[in-house]
Amino acid sequence: MGSPPRATPSPDGSTFESIVFGWDGTAVCDRQADTSIIRSHVEALCAAGVNVFVISGTDLGEVDGQLAARPAGPGRLHLCTDRGSEVFEVDGAGARPIWCRTATADEEAALDRAADATVAVLSAKGLVCRVVSKGLNRRKVDLIPEQTWAGRPRSRTDALLVAVTKRLHAAGIADHAEVVALAADAAMDAGLVHPRVTSDGKHVEIGLTDTSDSVRWAAAWLADRGITGSLVLVAGAEFGPVGGAPGRDSMMMILELARSRVVSVGVEAAGVPAGVEHVGGGPDQLASLLHAQVTRRSQLRVPDIDDDPAWVLTLPEDEALVRVAEALGTLGNGWAALRASREEGGPETSPLFVANGVYTGSGPIQHLLEGPEWTQLMVPTGRPDRRLLDLRTGMLTRTSSRPTGLKSIRFLSVVRPWAIALRAEHEAADLGAGTAIADPDGGEKLDHGRPASVVIGRTGQDGAGGIVVATRDRDHVSGDVHVVERLGAWGADPRNPPVAATAIEQQAQVESIGFDQLAAEHRAAWARRWADATVTIDGDEQSQLAARFALFHLLAAAPDAGDAAVGARGMTGPAYGGHVFWDADVFVLPVLAAVQPAAARAMLEYRIRRLPAARAAAAGEGEAGARFPWESARDGTDVTPVSGTDARGREIEIRTGALEQHIVADVAWAASEYEAWTGDTEFLAGPGGELVAETARYWSSRIEVDSDGHGHLRGVIGPDEYHELVDDNAFTNVMARWNLRRAAQLAEHRGGAPDEVAHWRRMAERLVDGWDPGRGAYEQFAGYWDLEPLLVAKFADPPVAADVLLGADRVKGSQIIKQADVVMLHHLVPDELEPGSLAGDLAFYGPRTAHGSSLSPAIHAAVLARAGQPDRALELFRMAAELDFHDLTGTTAGGVHLATLGGLWQALAYGFLGLRPRAGVIRIDPHLPSAWHALTLSFRFGGYPVTVRADQDSVTVRCDEAMMVQIGGDAPVTCQPPEGNFSLGRSEP
Ligand code: IFM
Secondary structure, eight states, rough: OOOOOOOOOOOOHHHHHHEESSSBBBTTTSSTTHHHHHHHHHHHHHHHOOEEEESSOOHHHHHHHHHHHHHSSSOOOOEETTTTEEEEEETTTTEEEEEOOOHHHHHHHHHHHHHHHHHHHHHTOOOEEEEEEEEEEEEEEEESTTTTOOOOHHHHHHHHHHHHHHHHHHOOOOOHHHHHHHHHHHHHHHOOOEEEEOOOEEEEESSSOHHHHHHHHHHHHHHTEEEEEEEEEEEEESSBTTBBBOOOOOOOOOGTTSSEEEEESOOOOOOOTTTTEEEOOOHHHHHHHHHHHHHHHTTOOOOOOOOTTTTTEEEEGGGGGHHHHHHHEEESSEEEEEOOOOOOOOOTTOOEEEEOOOOOGGGGOOOEOOOOBBBOOBOOOSEEEEEEEEEETTTHHHHSSTTTSSSEEEEESSSSSTEEEEEEEEGGGGOOOSSSSSSTTTTOOEEOOSSTOOEEEEOOOSSOOEEEEEEEEEEEEEEEEEEEEEEEEEEEEEOOOOOOOHHHHHHHHHHHHHHHHHHHHHHHHHHHHHHOOEEEEEEHHHHHHHHHHHHHHHHHHEEEEEESOOTTTTTSSSGGGGBBOHHHIIIHHHHHHOOOOHHHHHHHHHHHHHHHHHHHHHHHHHHHHHHOOOSSSSSSSSSSSEEEEEEOOOEOOHHHHHHOTHHHHHHHHHEEEEEEEEOOOHHHHHHHHHHHEEEEEEEHHOEEEEETTTEOSSOOOOOOSSSBBBBOOOOHHHHHHHHHHHHHHHHHHHHHOHHHHHHOOOHHHOOOOOOETTTEEEEESTTTSSSSSOOOOTTTSSSSSHHHHOOHHHHBSSBBBBSSSSHHHHHHGGGSSSHHHHHHHHHHHHGBHHHHHHHHHHHHHHHHHTTOOOOHHHHHHHHHHHHHHHTTTGGGOOOOOOOHHHHHHHHHIIIIOOOOTTEEEEEEEOOOOOOOOOEEEEETTTTTEEEEESSSSEEEEEEEEOOEEEETSHHHHOEEEEEEEEEOOOOOO
8 A cells, every 4th residue: 555645635735727647556556446436536526627637558448447437527537548559538428539549550560579579688688578468559578477467466566576676687687777778679679660668667568659648648638728737736656766767657757747746646665756746645645635626626716827937927016016017917808808906906006997999088088998896805915925927828816925815816718708707715814805896996987786696887978888897706715714706797888888787697607607617718718829829939938938928918909809999008008098009000910910810800890990080081181092090099080189298297299190190001001911911812802902992092192292203291200209290201101102002903903993003003103212322221201311410329228218318309300219210111011122221221220219119129129130130139129028027118007018019029920030921922031049049939821820930040830731931032832731841041131
């Protein structure tokens, strides 16, 4: 039996989503053992949603016959048998195979030869042995052929082990590790390519698989459901060496489960390897561990997250950063979002629950409506605590440094967007549910209701949008732990206050699904999202985390249906009132087009449904076509404020609404880029084409043609907002030219009116663009060359708000610019620009850019990488990455900067990987910083998943369907699934 069970089974205090345990020696001592307790725990765990894997070297009949569990789910039971060769899923109807490693006839023959060769080698040394069995994919050689091991109690087999070791020594064989090595060599000589050879001291087994294959299969199955690392408990009995060879259960310690909790219930006479907790106690101890997990489930204990540093962001704890932490830790499912305010609230917090596209107010003061707050609890201020945002599963947890302090977890379901969940536990005396739904911070009027024990709250006004939340609390006290579980549903309507009855009905549905099941499906859905959006940066964990953080918020910013209003700060804070800027079209949309195309389509739908307002705006200016507003909210009219206060508190005029017209072309660019990533040609043949045409009509009517026949766009603001009311901003003009040409191209395909197409092309040709061949650079706007030639390095280190530091007038008279302007063109429409202009523009504008806008550094990073300066690009990438993490601009409390986050992904994709999706071909031209060993991105191209991995010398493209790729300057080639490998020939920037 093993050492006696500990009083408190370890690992205590954790809730596992999966338990993987060995069978022989761990769950049973012998084939006759009574398994009724293990069976009932396994069935109870599966009923509570836990996924159980039983790992065995023997065949299904033995394990299933003895365990005989018939779980009903929702958690799954898998029996992984035959030493890693087969996996069976077990439910009420019995076991059915779901995976098998089938040996070919050649492999079977090789296994036979390998077993015979092993016997020959060992016999030649004087060790009498023989092949005793032919299992699936394996051969077993007995080291004491005259004995039979089956059914012997463990104490007897231990004694026999000593006998085997003596025999080895007599044959001059040091230990079992040497036996394994001899057998492996013999197997390879016999033609087995990757023989898996193990020894448990009694036999040596040669196979195509070993139990690590089963565990690897289990790890992949779990990872597909968002269950990783410390959410998995691995239990075995023989991790330590046996006779010098690694213990049988050490095969369960695979890389993919590196952070899982591993316990040994065995004797482990030779000790356990690092990372294994030796608790002893044999099968009884395993039963205790399973029982502890069943109990935690029945007590509704707060589940854990896998605190993997590669996926988890620790929110700042500093008092002064409370609101920054709230923004960083916002949870969103595209339809709604919840800031990470603490459950106890407090004067310094700024809680926020909002729904996409649901605004209140009118005109420039229009802002996202604050919905009812639903995370409040009565709990003493719980600090110091640790709050972790799990990017992998979209959950926010809180743990206290005191064992009895508050522990909580919350999420907004991405599977059922209206479902919301919170669970908290604390010392019984100190936790109360309090007011489940509270008035929002910003003074919105809240109607309360309490039908049965459901609490409802509603904000909004008649004739405008509204948000309703319905929740019900469930309390559970066990010992001195009090758990509050709050399950709820929300509803919203952008135009009318929503009906409470629907939310109440949906709340009941949420309850019937239950917290654990909601959490399980939510984790799995995030895992699916990440499968299309993998980002791995080998050699730079910080940048990798920043990239995952960026994608997390981008994926959470837009719903995947309807019309998505993506504000400059998404739904993560009140700044800019949730108004939609070019940030959405140019910075966020391309990312979603690649990793979540339906959400990108919904963002375009937002613009399409507001085309009538844009047409009216153009007509109001006396122009044709559609003039999209610089800031947009509910109905697509311009909501840009016309005045504000500067850093010194003085009233200033805001002219961006009137003058920052490049937004018109930016929206068209987004439509075209969406098509390039997705191959959704129907969109451009339909509503997207109409949008591109209407924007082109605006430009063709807006352009002023001078007496020399040159076209001008006078009186605008470009992306660089330090210089207002300028003529012929290069960015605006080149984007307008691109818009006209793209519209002409599309119209030609659609059979558009030839006169109009010809007119668009003529106007495009006429537009001046500021190209200065003498300087080898574009002049940002007419007269820019004559301004004071000031460099940023003369007065500050970027990023810096140069207008605040030097004064707006001084900056206006200088060449200092706020953000990428001409450089932005190289990012968006490189084919519109003079060949070779990239280097000149970067050299000129780089030192003049203050990066006073958060939109700037990531775009510079993207362009610098493409220009063959990846190490400098990495500096800018890191600046962008730190912008929100370290609140570099002091504005993150108002929400994370979605455009910066979009820019980060774009720097990886368009910059460091050099991706360009164009007409069914994806161009890949990587330039990795020297600090990075490899960069991997997954995305969808033309409707299919693709993964591109680049290291310093080569590119690997993994795809499901044949696709065209163009590597560097080479001609396009077809990449065949599953993967193509290409070595890198460098193209000149
Ligand atoms: O759209 C940006 C603009 O480019 C710079 N000022 C802030 C806006 C919103 O992020």
